[in-house]
Amino acid sequence: MIDLPQNRYALRHDPDDTWAIEDIFTGQTAEVNDVPQEGLDMEIADDLVDLLNLEYINRRKGTTH
Structure with a gap:
């Protein structure tokens, strides 16, 4: 398991x-609803990066809808 x-x-x-939010996997600026x-x-x-990371963690755990 990786x-x-x-x-x-x-x-x-x-x-x-x-400030911008960067996707550390791609190096690109993150987008929300294509923005x-x-x-x-x-x-x-700062607040947005926390929310996006929480969503990412939950998605990996399978706890989002």
């Missing part, structure tokens, strides 16, 4: 002094 990382998403500080998650304030990005 031991996958617990988190899939990370914060990225962009040159324009905003790239970039240009965010730090507080919003």
Whole structure:
């Protein structure tokens, strides 16, 4: 059994002094409903990365619908 990382998403500080959510597996900006998650304030990005990682963990466990 392969031991996958617990988190899939990370914060990225962009040159324009905003924040984005990065998919650590692909290196690409994460998307929610086809909207790239970039240009965010730090507080919003931090909350969103936590939510996306929780969803990813639950999906791997099979506990989401």
